[in-house]
Amino acid sequence: MHTKRTLKKFLQRLLLSLVLVVSLGAGLFGYFLYTPDAIEPKLSGTLQTATIDVGGVTYTYRLYLPNNLPEHAPLVLVLHGSGQNGAQIRMETGFGFDRLADAKQFAVLYPSSKSFDWNDCSNTGDFQVDGRELDHQSYLNTLVDRLVATHQFDRNRVFVTGVSSGGFMSLRLALESASRFRAVAAVSANVPAAGNFKCKLPRGEVSANSSNEAASVAGASSSSGTADTNNTANLGNAAPPDGSAGLDSAARTKHATSSVLFINGTADPLVPYQGGQAALWGMFFDSGEVLSAQASAEFFARLNQLQQQTPNTAEQATERAATTTFERRVWQGDSGVQVELITIPSGGHGMPQPDWQRPRLLGPSPMSPNGPELIWQFFNRSTQQSAPQQP
Incomplete structure (x- = not known):
């Protein structure tokens, strides 16, 4: 009898312990990882979902077209992060680009990579499917060319932005496809360091x-x-x-790259603002070693013979009573290309915006500044300069 009572107590305590562990795990998951989806706003246009075959690989993309979009409208590509797709980045940017598209009359393209990561400039990443390395540059170039021809978008106003892996891919397009993309905006992404860099410079x-x-x-x-x-x-x-390092002036083209905007938070746990190993806790979502945010901006500035135009300026932005002070650095020159770095103190990993809060695991999630608006303003300014040309 005594043995049975002892066993019963043991099983009760074991069950209680398991319940506590599961409850604690669920609580930690909810605290660090769970966040409700952004509510899709009422929009004027239509969202099309389609596929395209490039190099024997079928990719899916989503295209948002505002109502009464005029001919020769701009086209903005928004690239998702690791393990995501076009539908997810559309939601995780708070539908901010769709809202702007309605107001400013441009189309928004959300391509999906098919692989876990985009095949960007870093050597590190999972960009294979069925043992085959995907050529995302050809995919995006082909997709843009087809949509420009089909919808009569303005070929001189095609832009690309991306978050995390999508930001890294944006930088590759700025270097290797500058003739197609007038300007790019990389969010939570830096230039890969030597030994982790495979792209061709201009x-x-x-x-x-x-x-x-x-x-x-x-x-x-x-x-x-x-x-x-x-x-x-x-x-x-x-x-x-x-x-x-820098190029001798004789070694540069007039338009080496697209104009580039960096948006980085100083408390990013995945892509370190000061440079180093880009990985969550040093283990997950590894992108290899990267330069610092400032060195990344200076890298593009040197390629385009740009000089920093003004001292670092502190600006404030308010979204829904949330005010954030951020820093802007600008490099300009005679080439028609501009480089900017926006630094968000204590900002985490992801697009700053007021309509969706990122998981706490990715660091602080400021509601301001409004990332999509800053990016569109940068893209719009870039059209006031002469277009980049590939030699």
């Missing part, structure tokens, strides 16, 4: 004796590609290890 006309200087932007290219001595330099397959 080609520039150089003399034989300046080829070494041209290659120096790749951070000592002895292991990652050499410059030609044939009056051209292939500035590819590497990135500066600290953002400090």
Whole structure:
């Protein structure tokens, strides 16, 4: 009898312990990971879902078209983060780009990557499906060309923004597809560091004796590609290890890249503002080593011969009684390309906006500044400059 009572108490305590563990786990999940979806607003237009086959791979995309959209309207691509799709980033940006599209008369494209990550400039990531590495640059270029032809969008006003992995992919398009994308905005993304960088830098006309200087932007290219001595330099397959190297003026094209906007939070737990290993807790969503946010902006500024135009300026933005002070740095020059860095003190990982709160696991989620509005303003300013051209 005594043995039965002891066993019964043991089982009761074990059951209670399991209940407590499950309850604690559910509580932690709810606190750190759960957040309710943003409520879709009443919009004027229609959302189309379609597929496109590129290189034998079928991709899905969503296209939002405001009502009475005029011919030659701008087109804005919004790229999702790791493990997501176009529908999710549409919601997680608070439907902010759709709202703006109604007000400013442009179309919004939400492509899905099919793989876990976009195949951006970093060597690290999961961009394979069925053992095949996906060519997302060709996919997006082909999709844009088709939609521009079908819907008569303005070819000179095609823009791309992205969050996290989508932001990294935006930077690749700024480097390698500048003739298609007038400006890009990378949110919670930095330039991959040397050893983690596989993109080709823009080609520039150089003399034989300046080829070494041209290659120096790749951070000592002895292991990652050499410059030609044939009056051209292939500035590819590497990135500066600290953002400090620069091109000789003779080695640059007038329009090396698209205009680029960076939006980064200083409390981002996944993509460190000061640079380093981009991974959550050093283990999850690993994107390899990256430059700091400022070094990333300076990298694009040097490629385009830009100088910082003003001292760092502090600005305030208020959304629904929530006020945030953020910092803006601007680089400009004669090339028609502009680079900006917006720093959000104590901001976490993701698009700042007032209509959806990110999971606490990704750090603080400020309601202001309104990221989609800042991005559209930057895109609109970029059209006041001459368009970039690929050599």
